[in-house]
Amino acid sequence: MSVGVVGGPHHFKWRSYLWLVASTIVLTIVIAEISVSQVSLAVPGRGLIGEIAAATLDTLRRLLAGLFVGITAGSLLGTAMGAVPILDRLLSPPIHALRQVPLFGWIPLIGLWAGLGEPSKVTFVALAVAYVMVLSAHEAIRSISPRLTEVSRALGLDPLTKLRVLVIPSVTPALLAGVRIALAAGWSAVVGAEILMAAAPGLGALIWGAREVGRPEIVVAGSVVVGVLGALSNAGLRSFEQRVLHRYYR
Amino acid sequence: MTTKSQPLDAVARLGQVATWLASPVLLLVLWWWLTERELVPIQILVPPHEVFETARAMLADGELEEAALASLFRVLAGFASGAACGVAFGTLVAVSPRLDRYAGPLFYAFAQMPAVAWAPIAILLLGIGEEFKVAVIGLAVFVPVTIGTQEAIRGIPQRYLEVAAALALPAGLRFRRVLLPATLPRIVGGLRIGLSKGWMVLVFAELFCANVGLGHLMDVGRTQFQMDLVLTAVLVTGGLGFAMDRMLLRFERFGSGRAAA
Amino acid sequence: MIAASIELNGVNKSFALNGERIDALRSIDLFARPGEFVCVVGASGCGKSTLLRLILGLDHADAGRVSIDGKPVTAPGPDRGIVFQDHRLFPWLTVSENIALALHASDWDASERRRRVREHIDLVGLGRFGDALPDQISGGMAQRAAIARALVAGPKVLLLDEPLGALDALTRHYLQDELLRVWQAERPTVIMVTHDIDEAVYLGDRVIVMSSRPGRIKKSIDIDLERPRRRDDLRLAALRNEILSLFDWSAIAQQ
Ligand SMILES: Nc1ncnc2c1ncn2[C@@H]1O[C@H](COP(=O)(O)OP(=O)(O)OP(=O)(O)O)[C@@H](O)[C@H]1O
Ligand SMILES: [Mg+2]
Numbered sequence: 001m002s003v004g005v006v007g008g009p010h011h012f013k014w015r016s017y018l019w020l021v022a023s024t025i026v027l028t029i030v031i032a033e034i035s036v037s038q039v040s041l042a043v044p045g046r047g048l049i050g051e052i053a054a055a056t057l058d059t060l061r062r063l064l065a066g067l068f069v070g071i072t073a074g075s076l077l078g079t080a081m082g083a084v085p086i087l088d089r090l091l092s093p094p095i096h097a098l099r100q101v102p103l104f105g106w107i108p109l110i111g112l113w114a115g116l117g118e119p120s121k122v123t124f125v126a127l128a129v130a131y132v133m134v135l136s137a138h139e140a141i142r143s144i145s146p147r148l149t150e151v152s153r154a155l156g157l158d159p160l161t162k163l164r165v166l167v168i169p170s171v172t173p174a175l176l177a178g179v180r181i182a183l184a185a186g187w188s189a190v191v192g193a194e195i196l197m198a199a200a201p202g203l204g205a206l207i208w209g210a211r212e213v214g215r216p217e218i219v220v221a222g223s224v225v226v227g228v229l230g231a232l233s234n235a236g237l238r239s240f241e242q243r244v245l246h247r248y249y250r
Numbered sequence: 251m252t253t254k255s256q257p258l259d260a261v262a263r264l265g266q267v268a269t270w271l272a273s274p275v276l277l278l279v280l281w282w283w284l285t286e287r288e289l290v291p292i293q294i295l296v297p298p299h300e301v302f303e304t305a306r307a308m309l310a311d312g313e314l315e316e317a318a319l320a321s322l323f324r325v326l327a328g329f330a331s332g333a334a335c336g337v338a339f340g341t342l343v344a345v346s347p348r349l350d351r352y353a354g355p356l357f358y359a360f361a362q363m364p365a366v367a368w369a370p371i372a373i374l375l376l377g378i379g380e381e382f383k384v385a386v387i388g389l390a391v392f393v394p395v396t397i398g399t400q401e402a403i404r405g406i407p408q409r410y411l412e413v414a415a416a417l418a419l420p421a422g423l424r425f426r427r428v429l430l431p432a433t434l435p436r437i438v439g440g441l442r443i444g445l446s447k448g449w450m451v452l453v454f455a456e457l458f459c460a461n462v463g464l465g466h467l468m469d470v471g472r473t474q475f476q477m478d479l480v481l482t483a484v485l486v487t488g489g490l491g492f493a494m495d496r497m498l499l500r501f502e503r504f505g506s507g508r509a510a511a
Numbered sequence: 512m513i514a515a516s517i518e519l520n521g522v523n524k525s526f527a528l529n530g531e532r533i534d535a536l537r538s539i540d541l542f543a544r545p546g547e548f549v550c551v552v553g554a555s556g557c558g559k560s561t562l563l564r565l566i567l568g569l570d571h572a573d574a575g576r577v578s579i580d581g582k583p584v585t586a587p588g589p590d591r592g593i594v595f596q597d598h599r600l601f602p603w604l605t606v607s608e609n610i611a612l613a614l615h616a617s618d619w620d621a622s623e624r625r626r627r628v629r630e631h632i633d634l635v636g637l638g639r640f641g642d643a644l645p646d647q648i649s650g651g652m653a654q655r656a657a658i659a660r661a662l663v664a665g666p667k668v669l670l671l672d673e674p675l676g677a678l679d680a681l682t683r684h685y686l687q688d689e690l691l692r693v694w695q696a697e698r699p700t701v702i703m704v705t706h707d708i709d710e711a712v713y714l715g716d717r718v719i720v721m722s723s724r725p726g727r728i729k730k731s732i733d734i735d736l737e738r739p740r741r742r743d744d745l746r747l748a749a750l751r752n753e754i755l756s757l758f759d760w761s762a763i764a765q766q
C-alpha cells in the first residue's frame with residue numbers, strides 16, 4: 001500500500017534521517033554563504049528567532065483556517081458530484097475550465113473583489129485547497145467498486161453497516177491522499193499569498209521583507225523553516241494515513 | 251441478435267452535449283445579465299463584451315502578443331530544463347536503489363518546499379531578471395517529473411518484462427513495444443502536473459517582478475482597477491496552459507504507439 | 512427451514528451496449544419446486560448470470576414476472592444467498608468478517624453467530640485462514656469463502672454462479688459432496704450455474720440447457736436417479752452425452 005514517492009518516509013531509516021539533517025544543514029550553510037557573500041550586508045539578526053516564531057504562528061493560523069474551509073467545501077462538493085451524476089455533468093465543465101486558471105491568477109481577481117486583507121488571504125488558501133479536494137472527493141466516491149456495492153445490496157446491508165464496511169474503507173485512501181496534496185497546495189498558497197498580498201505578518205512576508213532590506217540570513221532561515229514545516233506536516237499526515245490505511249489494508 | 255437504434259443514440263448524444271454546455275452557457279448568461287442590469291458594481295465584475303473589446307484592442311496593438319510570448323518563453327525554458335533533469339534524475343533513482351537511499355531523503359525534503367518559497371532565495375542567488383524566473387519554474391517542474399518518472403519505471407509490471415524476455419525481444423523492440431508504452435502514461439502524468447505547476451509559478455513570479463508578461467498584465471490590471479485587463483490575461487493564460495496540456499496528451503498517445511500502430 | 516419455490520414467467524431482459532441492443536434473455540419460463548436442485552448450463556454469454564441476478568433482485572426484467580413463493584421479487588432479501596461468479600469479498604475484511612457480514616440481520620445472538628461462522632469456515636476447508644485477508648489467500652480459497660458467506664445465513668434460496676469453477680478436481684469433488692450434504696440437511700432451493708456438465712448431472716434434480724443470442728431455455732432434462740449417486744454411474748455418462756449433443760457448436764465457434 002506504499003505510494004512510492006521518491007525517498008518518502010516509507011523507507012526512512014535512522015540513517016536516512018541523519019542524512020536528511022546533515023544535508024539540510026550543509027545546504028543551508030552553502031546557500032547562506034553564497035547569498036551573504038553576494039549581498040554582503042549581513043547584520044547579525046537581533047531577535048531573529050522570536051521574529052521567525054511569531055511569523056510562523058501567523059502563517060500556521062492562516063493555513064489551518066484555509067485548510068478547514070477548503071477541505072470542508074471541496075469534499076462536500078466533490079462528494080455531491082460523485083454521488084449525483086447530473087450534478088457531475090453540470091458542474092464538471094466549469095470546474096475543469098476554472099482549473100485551467102493558474103492558482104495565482106486568482107490573486108489579482110480576489111484583490112479587486114475583496115482587497116488584500118486577511119479574509120482575502122484565507123479565501124485564497126481555501127480556494128487552493130478546495131481545488132484539490134473537489135477532485136479527490138469525486139475520485140474517492142467513484143472508487144467504490146460497483147461489484148461490492150452489489151454484494152452489499154445482495155446481503156441487504158443497512159445504511160450504517162454499508163457505511164462501515166463499504167463506503168468508508170473504499171473512500172478513505174483517495175480522501176487521505178487528497179488531503180495530503182491539498183496540504184502541499186495550501187503551503188504554496190499561504191506563502192505565495194503572504195508575498196503577493198501586501199504586508200502582513202507571516203513567514204512569506206517576513207522572507208520577502210528581509211530580501212528587500214538586504215537581510216539574506218533571514219531569507220534563508222525563513223525559507224528553511226517553510227521547507228522543514230512543509231516536510232514535517234506532510235510526513236505527519238503520511239504516517240497518520242498509513243496508520244489509518246493499515247486498519248483497512250493490513 | 252442485435253438491433254441498431256441510431257435515432258435514440260443521437261438523441262442521447264445531443265442530450266449529453268447539452269448538459270455539458272448547459273453550465274458554461276448559463277454562467278455566461280448570468281455574467282452578462284448581472285452586469286447588464288448593474289446588479290453588481292462594475293469594479294467587481296465587468297460585462298463580458300468589455301473583456302472581449304479589451305482583448306481585441308490589445309491583440310491589435312500587439313500588447314497581448316508580446317506579453318504572451320514573454321510568458322510562453324519563460325514557461326518553455328523552465329519546463330524544458332526541469333523536465334529533462336526530472337526524467338534523468340527519476341530514472342537514476344529508479345534503477346539505483348542505492349542512490350535512492352542516499353539522495354531520496356534530501357529530494358523528499360526538497361520536494362516539500364513549496365516552489366514559490368524558492369523564489370526569494372533564487373532572487374538572492376540569481377538576481378531579479380529572467381534567470382531566476384526560469385530557475386524557479388524549472389524547480390517546480392523538476393519535482394513532479396522526477397516522482398512520475400521514478401514511479402513509472404518502478405511500476406513496470408514484472409509480467410511484461412517476463413514476456414519480453416520470453417520472446418527474446420531485441421533491445422530496440424523491447425524499448426519501443428514494452429518499456430515506452432508501459433512507462434509513458436505515468437511520465438506524462440508527471441509532466442502534466444509539472445506543466446501546471448510551472449504556469450502557476452510563472453504567474454506568481456510575474457505578478458511581483460516583471461516588466462512584461464501575462465502575470466504582469468494581471469498586476470497592472472489590479473493596481474489600476476481594470477478588471478477587463480485582469481480577466482483577459484487570466485483567460486489567455488488558461489487557454490495557453492490548456493493547449494500545452496493537450497499537446498502533452500497527444501504526445502503520450504503518439505509515443506505509446508496507439509496512434510502509429 | 513421451509514424452502515421456497517421460484518417462478519419465472521415470460522421473462523425478457525436486454526441490455527444496451529454502445530447503442531446496440533443485446534437480448535440477454537428472451538421468453539424465459541422456469542419453475543423450481545421448493546427444495547429442488549436445478550443446474551443451468553449453456554455457452555458463455557448466454558445469460559446465465561443475468562438469470563441469477565433477476566432472481567436475486569439486483570436487476571429487473573423488461574417484461575414478465577419473477578416470483579418467489581408467489582411473491583414478486585423487487586429487491587434482494589435475506590431469504591436468498593448468492594455466490595457471484597467472481598468471489599467479491601471485501602478486501603479490507605478478513606475471511607471470517609466477510610462471512611459474518613451475511614449474518615448482520617439474523618436473529619441469532621453473538622455467540623451463535625460466531626459458532627455458525629466457525630462451522631462454515633470449517634465446512635469449506637478454510638479452518639486456518641479465518642483471520643486472513645482475501646489478498647492473502649488463493650483464488651480458489653476466496654471462492655470457497657464466498658460459498659461459506661452464501662450458506663452461513665441458511666437461505667431458503669441458494670443461487671450459485673459457477674461456484675466451483677476456480678477449484679482443482681479434488682477440492683471440487685469434495686465441495687460438491689459438501690454442497691449436497693448442506694442441501695440435504697437444510698433443503699434450500701438451489702439454482703446452480705455451471706460449465707461442468709458432469710457436475711450438473713451429478714448434483715442436479717434437473718439440468719436446464721440454454722442457447723445464446725438471444726438467451727433462451729433450450730431444454731430441461733430431469734435427472735431421475737436415486738441419491739446418493741455414484742460418479743461412475745453409466746446412466747450419468749449417457750445423460751452427459753445427451754446434453755452435449757444439444758449444444759450448438761457452430762454458434763459457439765461463431766462468437
Ligand atoms: N450490465 C450489462 N451491460 C451490457 N450488457 C450486459 C450486461 N450484463 C450482461 N450483458 C450481456 O448479456 C449477455 C449475457 O450475460 P451473462 O453475464 O448473463 O452471461 P453468462 O451466461 O453468465 O456468461 P458466462 O458463462 O461467460 O459467465 C452477454 O452478452 C453480456 O454481454
Ligand atoms: Mg456468468
